[in-house]
Amino acid sequence: MSSKENAQDSNQRNLILGVVLIGVGLIFLFNNYFDFYLDNWWALFILIPAFIAFNEAWKLYKQNGQIFTREVKNRIIGGIFPLVVALVFLLNIDWGTIWPIFIIIIGIFMLFN
Incomplete structure (x- = not known):
């Protein structure tokens, strides 16, 4: 791996870490200034596979x-699953009302393949 590729990987890791830290900071800030509390804060860890x-x-x-290939679309759709699961837990959404979203995501995945 060349030094240019190492620098790009380092920049991407810094970008991801920066976005995660900003997100966590915003959550704590909202918790302090608004009556906002995450009962299921542990669900933030489910977001890691989505970010990856x-x-x-x-x-x-x-x-x-900058072309949306099949692999790009598959990765995006693959990230949507853990994102939706994490949001369900974080926002205390009832599984009984949200389950059709998973059928929709599977349908979108099948359309792109």
């Missing part, structure tokens, strides 16, 4: 000349 999938999609998108 979105980051891989972004890398593939850039590598392929």
Whole structure:
């Protein structure tokens, strides 16, 4: 791996870490100034695979000349699953009302493949 690729990987890691830290800071700030509390804060860890999938999609998108290839679309859709699950837990959404979203996501995935 060249030093240019190492620098790009380092920049992407810094970008992801920066976004995560900003998000966590905003959550704590909202908690302090508004009556906002996350009962299921542990669900933030479910977001890690989503961020990884979105980051891989972004890398593939850039590598392929900013074209949405099948691999890019698969990574994006693969990141949506853990994102939705995390949001359900974080926002205390009832699974009984949200389950059709998963059928929709699967349908979108099948359309892109």
